[in-house]
Amino acid sequence: MMEEIEHTDELGRKYRALSNGEGFIIIKGPPEGLLDELHLPEPFATTLHNILYARGIFDYQTAARGQALVGALQEALLLDAQRLLEAYYHLEQGGLP
Numbered sequence: 001m002m003e004e005i006e007h008t009d010e011l012g013r014k015y016r017a018l019s020n021g022e023g024f025i026i027i028k029g030p031p032e033g034l035l036d037e038l039h040l041p042e043p044f045a046t047t048l049h050n051i052l053y054a055r056g057i058f059d060y061q062t063a064a065r066g067q068a069l070v071g072a073l074q075e076a077l078l079l080d081a082q083r084l085l086e087a088y089y090h091l092e093q094g095g096l097p
Helices: 044-054 060-064 068-092
Strands: 003-008 014-019 025-029
Touching (some): 003 025
Antiparallel strands (some): 014 025
């Protein structure tokens, strides 16, 4: 019997998946390799992937609805803007962490 689980890969990307409990996993979403096709840099690609996961954006139909993708991108960019702001702060305090 298959059970729905949260699977995390070696990059830290989260997936909704089905597992038989013996190591066999079928990914439901977000699709594996989706963001790799866009050649986005790490860790931005993983951040965006995990936002898509958290928002349940697993397929074209969901992604095309309303502002789903715009919201996910805005959230990812906001997170990166926060990291950039923190880097400025640490640099001005005498060096990066």
